[in-house]
Amino acid sequence: AAGVIQSPRHLIKEKRETATLKCYPIPRHDTVYWYQQGPGQDPQFLISFYEKMQSDKGSIPDRFSAQQFSDYHSELNMSSLELGDSALYFCASSGGLAGGELFFGEGSRLTVL
């Protein structure tokens, strides 16, 4: 079965640079979520989209933005990167015949030097 696809899997950036993460949800899922997980922490909700419209917003810095496109893939854009942005970024999707559970991708590991 198709899963959530994230790219790139690993990304190394310098401070103040910009990074873009991509997410391809499971087909026919209508909601996409972005989470950030720092070392030793649990995933923290950033933002979600339902049918391409922003549906909820969490602790997402103003330097970050996200959108969902007509083909349902989503991108998380991070600018003016800081050392503290180094983390695993997970995309998840839900909907269709799923019962409320989220399906997570394998994550994108961002390292800011």
Added chain:
Amino acid sequence: SQKIEQNSEALNIQEGKTATLTCNYTNYSPAYLQWYRQDPGRGPVFLLLIRENEKEKRKERLKVTFDTTLKQSLFHITASQPADSATYLCARSKAAGNKLTFGGGTRVLVKP
């Protein structure tokens, strides 16, 4: 605001025994309590979901209970195996399609 918390101490257990993990919440009951497994550097994987009007759910060797009086969910792994070693996350959501708020996770180590 509502909080959800898990025991942050790691749980060491002998193979074959039952591992029991606790997830406590404050204030009102979440509509959904969900349990996920996460291996190091990997994405969380859904295990079980229980609604606030349900008492118990089972799936193979896994069982989850929901006690709205104690404001607690228990997650059991019976006949534990070394392959069950991972971090287990509980999470609450208000409804299907809503964001998850995680409880911190409990690391389980099953020793042969």
